Amino acid sequence: GEAVPEDLAELESGRYFDARAVDALKDFIAGARAEGLSVCLSSAYRSYNLQTYLFNRKVSQCGGDEAAAARIVNRPGTSEHQLGLALDIIDTGYTNLDEGQEDTATQQWLMAHCWDYGFILRYPNGTTDITGIIYEPWHYRYVGRTASAQIHELGVTFEEYIDMFYK
Numbered sequence: 001g002e003a004v005p006e007d008l009a010e011l012e013s014g015r016y017f018d019a020r021a022v023d024a025l026k027d028f029i030a031g032a033r034a035e036g037l038s039v040c041l042s043s044a045y046r047s048y049n050l051q052t053y054l055f056n057r058k059v060s061q062c063g064g065d066e067a068a069a070a071r072i073v074n075r076p077g078t079s080e081h082q083l084g085l086a087l088d089i090i091d092t093g094y095t096n097l098d099e100g101q102e103d104t105a106t107q108q109w110l111m112a113h114c115w116d117y118g119f120i121l122r123y124p125n126g127t128t129d130i131t132g133i134i135y136e137p138w139h140y141r142y143v144g145r146t147a148s149a150q151i152h153e154l155g156v157t158f159e160e161y162i163d164m165f166y167k
Helices: 022-034 048-061 066-070 099-103 105-117 145-154 158-166
Strands: 008-010 016-018 039-043 086-091 119-121 139-142
Touching: 016 022, 022 039, 022 105, 022 119, 022 139, 048 066, 086 105, 099 105, 105 119, 105 145, 119 145, 145 158
Parallel strands: none
Antiparallel strands: 008 016, 039 086, 086 139, 119 139
16 A cells, blocks of 8 residues: 655655666656756656555546546556656646647657656557556656566557566
């Protein structure tokens, strides 16, 4: 449940990320900004308590249907945000967390270049049956440059990658 990453480093605006990956994230954001894109870090590390609040709120929005809610907001203790290795990054001109995000120039650049910085788009379009999570064109996860390059080259989800190499 309430595991906390050993070492969190502070990013801009009071956001935290795993200290081992924070420089990669800073480079990723700087790379986007160097292209003239405006990026906003919407969410990075999230505590168990915050995830509990967000999940319960989504359950009530889904009329009490926990299974439906869990496809949109992870159950407490299962969110990658709690690891400190995941982030939601959005275009400052389009802040909705919905599929329209993919049409922004910012998101198109992030998707195309994330693997250069050790990140993957964690829940790609058309993979809900594999990941169990809706398409999220804003949610990136740090996996390191070796894994991100392999995942990019193979065109697979993180789940498929783990199955291929670590089971």
